Amino acid sequence: xxxxxxxxxxxxxxxxxxxxxxxxxxxxxxxxxxxxxxxxxxxxxxxxxxxxxxxxxxxxxxxxxxxxxxxxxxxxxxxxxxxxxxxxxxxxxxxxxxxxxxxxxxxxxxxxxxxxxxxxxxxxxxxxxxxxxxxxxxxxxxxxxxxxxxxxxxxxxxxxxxxxxxxxxxxxxxxxxxxx
Amino acid sequence: xxxxxxxxxxxxxxxxxxxxxxxxxxxxxxxxxxxxxxxxxxxxxxxxxxxxxxxxxxxxxxxxxxxxxxxxxxxxxxxxxxxxxxxxxxxxxxxxxxxxxxxxxxxxxxxxxxxxxxxxxxxxxxxxxxxxxxxxxxxxxxxxxxxxxxxxxxxxxxxxxxxxxxxxxxxxxxxxxxxxxxxxxxxxxxxxxxxxxxxxxxxxxxxxxxxxxxxxxxxxxxxxxxxxxxxxxxxxxxxxxxxxxxxxxxxxxxxxxxxxxxxxxxxxxxxxxxxxxxxxxxxxxxxxxxxxxxxxxxxxxxxxxxxxxxxxxxxxxxxxxxxxxxxxxxxx
Numbered sequence: 001x002x003x004x005x006x007x008x009x010x011x012x013x014x015x016x017x018x019x020x021x022x023x024x025x026x027x028x029x030x031x032x033x034x035x036x037x038x039x040x041x042x043x044x045x046x047x048x049x050x051x052x053x054x055x056x057x058x059x060x061x062x063x064x065x066x067x068x069x070x071x072x073x074x075x076x077x078x079x080x081x082x083x084x085x086x087x088x089x090x091x092x093x094x095x096x097x098x099x100x101x102x103x104x105x106x107x108x109x110x111x112x113x114x115x116x117x118x119x120x121x122x123x124x125x126x127x128x129x130x131x132x133x134x135x136x137x138x139x140x141x142x143x144x145x146x147x148x149x150x151x152x153x154x155x156x157x158x159x160x161x162x163x164x165x166x167x168x169x170x171x172x173x174x175x176x177x178x179x180x
Numbered sequence: 181x182x183x184x185x186x187x188x189x190x191x192x193x194x195x196x197x198x199x200x201x202x203x204x205x206x207x208x209x210x211x212x213x214x215x216x217x218x219x220x221x222x223x224x225x226x227x228x229x230x231x232x233x234x235x236x237x238x239x240x241x242x243x244x245x246x247x248x249x250x251x252x253x254x255x256x257x258x259x260x261x262x263x264x265x266x267x268x269x270x271x272x273x274x275x276x277x278x279x280x281x282x283x284x285x286x287x288x289x290x291x292x293x294x295x296x297x298x299x300x301x302x303x304x305x306x307x308x309x310x311x312x313x314x315x316x317x318x319x320x321x322x323x324x325x326x327x328x329x330x331x332x333x334x335x336x337x338x339x340x341x342x343x344x345x346x347x348x349x350x351x352x353x354x355x356x357x358x359x360x361x362x363x364x365x366x367x368x369x370x371x372x373x374x375x376x377x378x379x380x381x382x383x384x385x386x387x388x389x390x391x392x393x394x395x396x397x398x399x400x401x402x403x404x405x406x407x408x409x410x411x412x413x414x415x416x417x418x419x420x421x422x423x424x425x426x427x428x429x430x431x432x433x434x435x436x437x438x439x440x441x442x443x444x445x446x447x448x449x450x451x452x453x454x455x456x457x458x459x460x461x462x463x464x465x466x467x468x469x470x471x472x473x474x475x476x477x478x479x480x481x482x483x484x485x486x487x488x489x490x491x492x493x494x495x496x497x498x499x500x501x502x503x504x505x506x507x508x509x510x511x512x
Contacts, residue, residue: 007488015474022228031230044265 046104047120049077051095051138060142061116064090068108068117076101077108095138100131202294206283214427218245224468246353252405255416260323260348263413267321272414272421274314279425281307282432287361288457289445289452300359301436303319305342308391308432311425312338315410318422322413330409333479334400339392340486341397345387347494348380351501352440365444372443379497381441383490385466388433390486394467396474435484 002157033040051060056142080094126133189197219234219242226233234241259265284303287293297303312335321332330354341462353359355376369374374381390397401409411422438444438459477485 001391018473019469026224026227027228028230029229030232032232034232034235 042122043123050120061114062092064092067111071111074101099134182283187257213423215245218426225472228472243379252420260413263323271318272418275311275423276421278310288320300361319410326407327412330400330406341387341390346489348383350498351377351380366461368443374441392429395471433458
């Protein structure tokens with residue numbers, strides 16, 4: 001009889017304890033966020049590969065040395081560069097990263113001699129309907145911002161040799177991107 | 181209903197008009213109430229699990245249940261193969277319709293009762309028990325093992341819990357010396373019966389949970405074992421009727437508990453209907469609170485709890501109340 005009553009009282013106290021926990025939780029702030037409208041800012045998150053924007057020139061810092069392409073374990077990067085007419089330096093005209101293949105290993109960022117690459121802002125809801133959309137043009141943000149990608153005139157390899165390159169170049173400041 | 185033109189009519193016609201009027205009002209209230217309670221349940225459960233619940237349709241997702249109801253209306257009414265057509269269609273109606281009877285005797289204020297019957301809440305209990313026949317018919321006619329098992333559990337459970345729920349009300353009846361709902365409330369104008377009969381209140385609440393097939397006593401619907409219990413095979417508005425019935429049953433048992441134990445319409449300042457509704461919804465919240473706190477009981481634990489704990493306590497409570505009343509009479 002005593003065992004029966006103590007069991008009931010203990011059970012009842014246990015039930016009340018459970019209910020006190022749930023009512024306390026009810027007045028806590030929900031931990032979920034309304035996802036498409038709210039986002040949790042990510043602190044440690046590797047976004048897709050992007051170019052660092054130089055603060056002074058508002059240009060990228062890439063010197064087209066190909067170091068990143070050589071080190072890339074998933075072979076997802078490709079660049080096209082042309083020789084400048086003015087000083088003979090290589091000038092970047094096209095830089096593409098195939099995000100489908102990229103494993104976000106950061107090796108290209110570490111190997112870059114001019115620190116031109118970085119992980120982009122956390123973008124964890126990247127979605128595309130076709131594979132083509134995931135091939136990212138790293139020069140696109142600069143082109144969209146209207147930054148002249150390079151002030152150095154570029155030699156057109158298809159242009160006839162005798163034509164004066166210095167005269168032809170200023171007429172077309174944006175470098176023409178050869179078809180990838 | 182004291183319109184002058186109505187008084188001139190034939191009394192039978194008067195009664196018919198009265199039935200249609202109140203019936204429409206009650207069914208309207210039940211529908212809106214069920215929509216509100218489903219939304220409330222989702223919100224309460226969400227907050228207890230640190231979620232936000234429905235948010236997008238209407239203010240704080242308040243119209244979400246309306247959208248769900250519209251979806252249910254548009255669904256096809258599926259008949260399972262080899263089901264008993266007539267009983268299959270009848271069952272949801274049998275589950276839902278008797279609950280309307282409860283609103284007949286529910287006092288919203290001193291004179292706001294549709295019919296103040298002498299048998300009072302006993303009338304509600306005896307009529308709402310028809311719903312269990314509805315549950316069983318639903319399970320039997322579906323021709324599905326899950327539905328049949330669920331309905332058998334529902335009937336076993338409801339027969340067991342009918343005893344403690346009536347025993348717990350007996351203490352109140354002994355104190356008030358009446359079964360009339362208005363009389364019961366009037367007897368509580370000084371002190372609520374929850375103060376005099378705390379054990380009976382807890383017994384009533386627990387048994388009412390089991391009667392309404394609510395968690396932790398929802399073994400007839402036990403999702404993890406029985407798909408959805410007796411309404412497994414139902415779709416569309418027939419399923420919605422079961423759902424409507426469940427939430428109306430919660431409201432009805434909470435309203436009766438508020439009338440019997442929490443002083444009904446008594447309360448300071450505000451008008452009587454506000455107080456009875458406020459107390460009812462507070463009890464509905466407690467029911468939801470319990471649902472989202474406790475896990476489901478096993479079938480044999482459930483039966484054991486009714487027969488070994490609730491019924492002895494109920495009998496003891498009735499005995500003690502009667503003894504104290506007799507002693508009072510003896511010494512007074």
